[in-house]
Amino acid sequence: MHSPVFAKDTYFGYSVAGYKVDSDSWILVGAPLTERERFHGQLTRSREGAVYRCRINTPNSCFMLPFDKKDWSEVRDHYGIYYSENKTDQLLGSTLLVNDDIIMACAPNYKYVTRMLGQDEFRYEPTGTCFTLRDKMRKFEEHSPCRNSLWGHHRQGYCQAGFSAAISKNDSSLFITGPGAWYWQGMEIRHKYPSRSGEGKNDDSYRGYALDIAHFDNDIYEDMVVSSPRANNCKGYIEIFSSNFRLLHKIDGDQIGAYFGSSLIAVDLNNDFATDIVVGSPMFKKDTENYDIGRVDVFIRDKKSNGFVYKRVTLYGLKSRSRFGSAICKLGDINDDGFNAIAAPYDGEDSSGIKRIRDESESEITWLLIKKDHVYSIEMIIKGSDYGLKTFGFSLSGGLDLDGNEYPDLIVGAYKSNSVAYIRTKSVIKTIIITQTNPRVIDFDSEENYCDTNRTQFCVQFEYCVEYFEIAMKLELDIDKFQNKSLIRALFNETKSYNLIRNYTFKSEARTCFSQVVTIKNFQAIYYNSLMRLIVPYSLVRLCCTIS
Structure with a gap:
């Protein structure tokens, strides 16, 4: 368990990831409300966010990663000098992911500052920005695709780049979404390969709210699946795009306000070499008394068909405000049966009779296993309340063997408790x-x-x-x-x-x-x-x- 004393009220655990290079294994943790010291004429503290790396075998041994070390940039024009960026409440670390040796962290609320033409007034626009560390954390780069001259909410000024992101396993390309671009139509960008924006009829659709990459067509390049939870008259949908941004398929949500596509992953669950999709709808309700119970839809692709034909398997939350499907992650093959599993959090039934909102809930983790188009629940539930944790399961990261026993482990964040749990998968017994x-x-x-x-x-x-x-x-x-x-x-x-x-x-x-x-x-x-x-x-x- 990691709950560093310095991490109080920093949302330590808002995002998590595993990192393994050579023989070293680390738990990476985003803490988007961490304060940083900056010098603006005088030494000040600014709540900018941070990412920590923590040892897997030593609790509370965490060190800040060198993301965004430079001071705020200054610009001189004919009116004088001003800061061209504002990092206060930029939420660095709210998005965090790893692919091999590349660590990527984003600050979607980073503000780009420009002077309004002919006036002594400024635009503060949340363009967002992302950072990467490569080569064993030695090479630092910044990626800010919306920090450009296309100011305004009608273009890319409110892009919030890095709200969701992915890293290609083929060529290490970066996929960055900006759900606030173009009147909140949203957009996704493959680094150095900008996409087209959403069409005008899709204002306020938030395209790019969630993103994953996988192979959906027959070429060697990775494709992407992107969600738009407020499109389709607020029923939401997910879209599958090819590597050159050609629309391959779309799956519609069916309930207004369910936030279909709030979370999603693309993974082959039944070992048929066809990519399946798992989509979370945390605001789904059954009736007026059972609202925000949440739902997870598992779309198993039929490989025998020539197109995109899916069998839909639906899983529901247990009670109001549990928001099942807020987070979903790939576990990998945790029981050595040759099939991938997924994990999803929910606020399970208890004897207290108290209904709690998600931020104050004592959440649980359950394991879901998909085999040959059927969904199984592995008989083990881990309760955050047993360890005094709130929002246990808000963030998840799995699929990586951190302790070297050849089985993937799971990392679980509980940001309201400023804590992260590292759950080791023990070896499977074959008898x-x-x-x-x-x-x-x-x-x-x-x-x-x-x-x-x-x-x-x-x-x-x-x-x-x-x-x-x-x-x-x-x-x-x-x-x-x-x-x-x-x-x-x-x-x-x-x-x-x-x-x-x-x-x-x-x-x-x-x-x-x-x-x-x-x-x-x-x-x-x-x-x-x-x-x-x-x-x-x-x-x-x-x-x-x-x-x-």
Whole structure:
């Protein structure tokens, strides 16, 4: 758990990401309300935001990354000198992402200052800006596509570039959205390849509110899926664009104000090599009494079809104001079954009976697993309230193995508590259990295996062997368990019962064998016309995951 003392009221945990280069692993955390010291004639403190890197094994060991180290820029014109930018409340770190060695952080509320023509007045416009660190955090660059001469809300003055962003895995190109451009029609920009803006009929659509990149057509270049949550008469829609900004497909929302596309990810969930889409609608309501419960729509693409045909699977939040779908992230293959999983937060049911708004809620994380067009919920829920955290799950980052055990981990932000939780995925146990009896064939006419001279009880030795890969587990052996208790036919000699429980710690990738003797009694021929079963269920001694 990371909750540094210096991070009070900084929204530490508003955004999170994992970073791994060579043998070093870090948790990156955005804190967009962090104050910075600046010199403007005198030393002042300005709330500009920051990004921290934290060690995964040492709580509260966080260090500020060198984003935006320079002072505010000055410009001289024929009227005099003025600051050409204003970084107060720019929200640096509200957008944070990583791709291999590239770290990208954005300040969508960064203000570009220009003097109005012929007047001693200034325009303060939230053009937004982004920064990258490359080459093991040694190379710093700024990217501000809307900081140009196209001032005004009717052009790119209110762009808020960096509200959402992505980094190409192919060529490290940057994808930056500006949902406030062109009367809030919105726009998306591939670095050095500007897009066209939205059409005039789509004012106030907020195109670019959320963004992800993946392969949707048959070329080698990455395409993008972009949301417009206020388009379509405020029902929202998502659009899939090719790498050259050609519209490939559109999926409409179906409820006014649900904010369809507030969050989204593109990922192959069922291993058919076709990209699926997961879309969050946190303001979705079922009726007037169950509002803002939230919804997550999973669109499974049918690869057999020639076009964009999707099977829609819908998941709902549990109660009002839970806003399920506010954040969604790719977990990767967390249980080694070959399928990707996703995580989504929600405010689950509890016994308090108190309805809380999201900012004050004690949220939970649940795991969602998609296999062959079906949605499964893994039986583990992590409650932020168990750790005293509010807004637990507002930000998520997964899919990266930080501790080196070959399984992806999860990072969860709780900005109202100025905290971040690092959830390690423990190794998955693969077991092979083999049982065999001695003698292999039970012959009741033979006298070799009778336990007593009166020939009333027959003894059989059986051996059970376990092969597994890592960790300790509990074995529970049951012989003839489902037989009527008054007619039990077999008992373990050790416990004089049909049940035997043992805890064992096994060596990895080695077969370990044990033997037990079972006594079979009252073996009249008519009594054994049904199968006698030996059952060896097993379970872990420890939980699969921990918060650290």
